[in-house]
Amino acid sequence: MESTLAWAIPFQPSIKPVKLSKGQSKDETKTQHDWDLSSRDFNDATLAAAFAQFQLDWPEAEQLTDQGGSNSDKASEKTGNSEVPMSENLPAESPVNPPANPTVDQSPADRLKALRDQLRSQDDELGSKTKARDALKADVESLAKTVDEIEKAGAAYAKSLDALKEDRKKIDDYQKTKTQMIDGVLGEEKKKSINDKITEVKQNITKEADDVKKADDDAKTAASESQSAQKALADKQSEYDRFKSIQQDLADKIQKCKDFRTKIEQFDDQNKPASMYVYLEEMKSVLAGTTVLTLEEFKTQLNARWQELDDAKEDSRNKKLDSQAATEKLSREQGQLEAAEKYRVADILTKVDPFNA
Numbered sequence: 001m002e003s004t005l006a007w008a009i010p011f012q013p014s015i016k017p018v019k020l021s022k023g024q025s026k027d028e029t030k031t032q033h034d035w036d037l038s039s040r041d042f043n044d045a046t047l048a049a050a051f052a053q054f055q056l057d058w059p060e061a062e063q064l065t066d067q068g069g070s071n072s073d074k075a076s077e078k079t080g081n082s083e084v085p086m087s088e089n090l091p092a093e094s095p096v097n098p099p100a101n102p103t104v105d106q107s108p109a110d111r112l113k114a115l116r117d118q119l120r121s122q123d124d125e126l127g128s129k130t131k132a133r134d135a136l137k138a139d140v141e142s143l144a145k146t147v148d149e150i151e152k153a154g155a156a157y158a159k160s161l162d163a164l165k166e167d168r169k170k171i172d173d174y175q176k177t178k179t180q181m182i183d184g185v186l187g188e189e190k191k192k193s194i195n196d197k198i199t200e201v202k203q204n205i206t207k208e209a210d211d212v213k214k215a216d217d218d219a220k221t222a223a224s225e226s227q228s229a230q231k232a233l234a235d236k237q238s239e240y241d242r243f244k245s246i247q248q249d250l251a252d253k254i255q256k257c258k259d260f261r262t263k264i265e266q267f268d269d270q271n272k273p274a275s276m277y278v279y280l281e282e283m284k285s286v287l288a289g290t291t292v293l294t295l296e297e298f299k300t301q302l303n304a305r306w307q308e309l310d311d312a313k314e315d316s317r318n319k320k321l322d323s324q325a326a327t328e329k330l331s332r333e334q335g336q337l338e339a340a341e342k343y344r345v346a347d348i349l350t351k352v353d354p355f356n357a
Contacts, residue, residue: 190355197351201344208337215330222319222326229312229319236312240305246298253290257283 106114183191242249260283267275293301340347 186355194352194355198348201347201351204347205337205340205344208333208340212330212333212337215326215333219323219326219330222323226316226319226323229316233309233312233316236305236309240302240309243302243305246293250290250292253286257286257290260286 186194260279263279264276264283267273267279
């Protein structure tokens with residue numbers, strides 16, 4: 001016992017047991033000075049055991065503790081070091097199972113709502129990930145088909161490559177040989193005249209292509225104007241029909257104001273001026289757009305709307321005819337271009353035939 005305490009006590013000279021007061025038992029003293037050594041991070045098992053024994057033997061260790069404290073004080077004076085209590089020397093307590101965060105009081109209805117929100121959020125996330133996975137799966141399948149197609153196409157091309165090269169070389173050799181022969185027969189002057197005729201046919205095709213482009217632009221413009229005129233006509237028709245039965249619209253608005261009045265009276269009985277004010281403002285807004293015309297004013301405005309409708313009908317009809325005409329012109333121009341391209345060589349042959357003599 002003495003040997004154990006003799007070396008253990010200097011590790012903590014500042015911690016001293018309290019003397020037993022009169023009428024105080026050892027257990028009571030131990031309760032006041034009981035350190036939870038199990039919660040400290042003692043790396044030396046022997047040190048932990050020594051201090052455990054130190055706790056159980058207060059009276060026997062008192063003298064040694066006082067002596068150790070004195071020795072430690074003297075050592076501190078010599079070294080200039082101050083005492084460091086055990087509580088500061090040792091790491092902070094770290095409970096093995098820290099308490100969970102306190103939960104906010106919730107009613108069953110609040111808890112149900114929270115769980116439903118959480119479930120909805122997770123469902124949305126799962127749905128998004130599922131769609132992404134399906135899209136990725138479709139991409140993989142499509143790309144797999146593409147890779148297979150490329151491999152098959154490459155194999156087919158490789159199979160015919162040698163024959164293509166050979167045929168291409170034969171045609172090239174033939175063209176060069178015949179060109180040299182014809183150059184000698186025609187001479188430079190006739191060749192120039194023939195090239196001029198070829199250029200003439202090509203220029204005619206280019207002009208036809210330009211005419212098709214212009215006709216296409218005109219057709220698109222006419223179609224857009226026709227669509228705008230049709231929309232304007234629909235708007236004018238709708239406005240004419242609405243104003244023609246304006247008495248129903250006025251009756252509906254007046255009825256809405258009557259409903260507001262009922263609400264206002266109810267809130268008046270309940271002494272709720274703020275609520276009354278809200279409905280008074282709503283009533284004011286509806287009344288601002290509720291004008292009861294005289295019969296003469298009604299007929300005048302209805303006639304004006306009919307005139308606008310009639311003008312829109314005529315404009316829509318004319319724009320539609322213009323669009324049809326532009327479409328027909330585009331069709332003709334496209335036909336002429338297709339014919340010029342189709343009979344290009346035939347046209348050239350006709351123009352150069354005189355040079356065959």
